[in-house]
Amino acid sequence: MSRAPFEHESPSGDLKSVLTLEQFIINQREHFPHATGAFSRLLRDVSVAAKIINHNIRRAGILDVLGETGEVNVQDERQKKLDEIADQELVRALRRGGECCLIGSEEQPETIPMSPDAQAQERYAVFFDPLDGSTNTDVNASVGTIFSVYTLPEGVRPDDALEVVLRPGAEQVAAGYVAYGSSTMFVFSTGNGVNGFTLDPGIGEFLLTHPDIQIPDQPARYSINEADIDDFSPELRDFLRWLKRKDPDTGRRIRSRYIGSFVSDFHRNLLTGGLYMYPATADHPEGKLRLMYEANPMAFLVEQAGGNATDGRRRILDINPEHLHQRTPLFIGSAALVEAADAFLQGRKTEVTGVQ
Numbered sequence: 001m002s003r004a005p006f007e008h009e010s011p012s013g014d015l016k017s018v019l020t021l022e023q024f025i026i027n028q029r030e031h032f033p034h035a036t037g038a039f040s041r042l043l044r045d046v047s048v049a050a051k052i053i054n055h056n057i058r059r060a061g062i063l064d065v066l067g068e069t070g071e072v073n074v075q076d077e078r079q080k081k082l083d084e085i086a087d088q089e090l091v092r093a094l095r096r097g098g099e100c101c102l103i104g105s106e107e108q109p110e111t112i113p114m115s116p117d118a119q120a121q122e123r124y125a126v127f128f129d130p131l132d133g134s135t136n137t138d139v140n141a142s143v144g145t146i147f148s149v150y151t152l153p154e155g156v157r158p159d160d161a162l163e164v165v166l167r168p169g170a171e172q173v174a175a176g177y178v179a180y181g182s183s184t185m186f187v188f189s190t191g192n193g194v195n196g197f198t199l200d201p202g203i204g205e206f207l208l209t210h211p212d213i214q215i216p217d218q219p220a221r222y223s224i225n226e227a228d229i230d231d232f233s234p235e236l237r238d239f240l241r242w243l244k245r246k247d248p249d250t251g252r253r254i255r256s257r258y259i260g261s262f263v264s265d266f267h268r269n270l271l272t273g274g275l276y277m278y279p280a281t282a283d284h285p286e287g288k289l290r291l292m293y294e295a296n297p298m299a300f301l302v303e304q305a306g307g308n309a310t311d312g313r314r315r316i317l318d319i320n321p322e323h324l325h326q327r328t329p330l331f332i333g334s335a336a337l338v339e340a341a342d343a344f345l346q347g348r349k350t351e352v353t354g355v356q
């Protein structure tokens, strides 16, 4: 039975009917084939961890949580204190909830099987980047958390070989992110559209503010770290020149925005239309972003919102993962722009409308 929205008082005193994340998840169970009480609890656990991470980020200058831990993670990156806190909170929430049998985190070298009881009852595997863009935390710029949910296929055990446990992104049953920006948003999909919830700090609830998000077709912005331009292929440089060009026929003028926090760049492009790119570079010959907990969940979301995600050749969601921390080049955003990027990269640029 659907839960009724509750009345929420706006600052102007008007009462607005809004759905909390929890009410929304309960209502969605009617439309979602994988939905069980356990799945609802799993999403609730992630949202509780997100609130705790948010609480730490919001008081970061006051608490001693800025700077580095002194450790280097499995990616050879210096771990920030907030990376560690975010990782611990997510692992703790998922372990306490007991709904998943396997966890994989950017901050942990190996996947973590959960307790034997959970293995017997629940088949969820959750992969996450606990704090994406964490170099931004010391300068008060926005960051995020990304998560991806699978059910392990029948016959697969959490302690089986990774080649068996890790599945292509097309098999995700849910994915989402939390953007800790000027407000905090929880955006997710269970394969039935994309919905966004804004945290009301006064009542500590995520409220549905962005129902059924669709990525605009008219791209407004592109996002890439152009400091690496000397490393880009001639085809990619050609594509960037095309992107920058004004189109007098359509009035198209695409601007550039790059925060250096994938969640924030992706979130802006999802709402306003655009393209995020992280290609292969000299420092990152396989690309920088990780398939299992960055590219796959965002590809799932963008497709649900009417967009596209590729590595320049292949659909991201079709890639067969080989290891937990596998990287991939990534072109993600408005469908027409991703298709144009692929066409340039594959030497088919004459197929792109507006190319002279």
Ligand code: AHM
Pocket: 077, 106, 129, 131, 132, 133, 134, 135, 225, 260, 261, 262, 263, 288, 289
């Ligand atoms: P992280 O998960 O260790 O924070 O790394 C991923 C981040 C993305 O959020 C961001 O888009 C990218 O790295 C920025 O990298 P660069 O500084 O090379 O542009």
Ligand code: MG
Pocket: 129, 131, 132, 133, 262, 294
């Ligand atoms: Mg990241």
